[in-house]
Amino acid sequence: AQTVTQSQPEMSVQEAETVTLSCTYDTSESDYYLFWYKQPPSRQMILVIRQEAYKQQNATENRFSVNFQKAAKSFSLKISDSQLGDAAMYFCALLYSGGGADGLTFGKGTHLIIQP
């Protein structure tokens, strides 16, 4: 069984500052994907960033980057130059790529507040 843990129920950051959201996971598989999804008040699940476990290089998407530590099973999300539109729930998720039939395993989420 796979588990994903987000230890920060809520985080607050000043606009234009940098914030890091934590995620740890547990899996016995060696080949998997990790994701960060954003869920604004509209409820829509929006993919923020994706990391393949076999890639050593950390993924980056504009202001969003990850720190992927495979040995430590850690996958944190860094948001630089925070904007008011970044306010949302953020979910870390894991997908075993050996078949994917088990679907995504999600953490419980981190509520990100942006202070103007």
Place this chain on the structure above:
Amino acid sequence: NAGVTQTPKFQVLKTGQSMTLQCAQDMNHEYMSWYRQDPGMGLRLIHYSVGAGITDQGEVPNGYNVSRSTTEDFPLRLLSAAPSQTSVYFCASSYWGARIAEAFFGQGTRLTVV
């Protein structure tokens, strides 16, 4: 660019009633799935399908049925609604067996069972 379409967006049911949540995708994805989201919890997998005619149970399947007669559609049926099924339901689709594993989500259905 419809993506994944879920209907309805909101629904109130009485205990014991049945209903079907609809999900359709136009991306020719083989894999489709249903999740429920409860307060303080992440999304949890209810049922999934890897192609037409093939379905299987996820983590929390009790009280729900699914079928997959076409690639595009994957309805979720509540046979006899219970208050414990009050939740937000998401349908998702993705390619199956490819290295590109991004899941596309519908906008969710907020279901209240009274």
